[in-house]
Amino acid sequence: MEQTAPSAPQRIVKARRTLAQNIWRTLKKAPYSAWFGMIVIALYIFVALFAPWIAPYGEAEIVSQVPFDAWSWAHWLGTDQLGRDMFTRLLYGARNTLGIALATTLLAFAIGGGLGIIASIFRGWIDQLLSRAVDTLMAIPQLIFALILLSIFGSSVQNLIIIIAVLDSTRVFRLARSVAMNVVVMDYVEAAKLRGEKLGWILFREVLPNIMPTMIAEFGLRFCFVFLTISALSFLGLGIQPPTADWGSMVRENATLITYNDITPLIPAGAIALLTVAVNFVVDWFLHKTSGLRDEK
Template sequence: MTFLSAPRIIRTGASKLASSPLSAKFGISVIILYTLAALFAPHLAPYSEAEIVATPFEPWSAQFWLGTDSLGRDMFTRLMFGARNTLGIALMTTVLAFSIGASAGLAAATFGGWTDQLLSRLVDVLMSIPQLIFALLLLSIFGTSIPALVIVIAVLDSTRVFRLARAVAINAAVSDYVEVSRLRGEGPIWIMTREILPNIAPTLISEFGLRFCFVFLLISGLSFLGLGIQPPTADWGSMVRDSATLITYGDITPLLPAGAIALLSVAINMVVDWLLHWASGLNEH
């Protein structure tokens, strides 16, 4: 098995990106734009996140580019801070879900036996309950604070990561280079981190993008239902709910946060599709 050095990986990635299809370049551009909006929201937004600046439902104007919401807060400001909050919380949740799920999946594939059986049966129990219903139940019990939201969704979503990580790790665990490592006397931790993990990394990276997309949509859905990110914290899901009444009057303002959610989801899927083609060696053109 060979390992690529970091500079070589960067050069390879840059060359692949230059030759990537237009859809992948579009997706990456959208992701970069959202990331910049999230990072620099306090500098881009004309007002503070929860500041009431006018009467409710002010129309679009030079002062309020996208009007105001049901409480008189600037919608453009809320959109900027919504990117910061929604994406930041979704990223934290996805990282935690992957840390739990991938570690458990690698352990199940490497140790096998009762470890594999115990973890697999536990995951089967958690996956037997619909995720949204389970999340609503747990958040009703433990509250809707941001730490509770992150932990509950991460634990539930880690079951999907576990199934994938275990499946690809089992295939790698029976490879010749892993058997050579065992015969050489290497321990299970070394085998997991140095032999199995590097060879399943492309699959996990692609799955990370999809999981982030699903977590992002789940958080937005929970916020729309009132059990996600709580006010006055800006969130795209709750922004759709708060301004939904405007659709009755032909105002497209509620479609802006909904469109932001949809655009990011499409962009992530475009990039993940390209990464899967790259990892599998298929010709994406």
């Protein structure tokens, strides 16, 4: 009896099932540090997505007439200098800080990664022009440059995302150009050029898939740097502006409590540190997996 070939929907289902099985096998072999990082990241994402439903109060709602009210069943982490619930603002801070950091990192990779690959493909005067412009921007300390630009253009969310993304894209450009330079000289890229393939084909079908593991690992590290930069700017008063909740500004607004042996300002600072450590655990594991190194037994 002849066996009929599987239909297209069946092949798609089978391919998805195989992909899911391969992902699960890889995750099962992940070290405890990577699992810890993934669980923490998943928890942060959950809080960021569902903050309005989890938080007991509104983001800027004044719920107490007593500034810096103590911890209680009504206010788990007390209140801030205006009488707003700290636990609520901590949850909303995850939504705002992570969302803005993610948008900034994506924009930085779109700018820096795209220009880096273009520079590696065309080389010549285009590569020189872009590289010298990047060198000029990198010669200025990033935090100081961001403070100057935000002071000039204002500290709106749009300006914050654009300014930090442009400044951070210089680091992405250098990495993308470096790894892409090793790919564009390969025979399959030269063959694509001889076939008359357009720039889009070479970029998305030949170069980008071969540098993707390195760029994904860099995305995780770059997200941490952007996240810390936004928190630092908010702590200095030029980042995310009130009444929007942000972990960096929460540390600044409640820093006076430390002199009274109150650890409340350390909680948003700890949230920043915990996410940074978690992302680095996952990135380290991903780099180890994509490097081709075997685990020692």
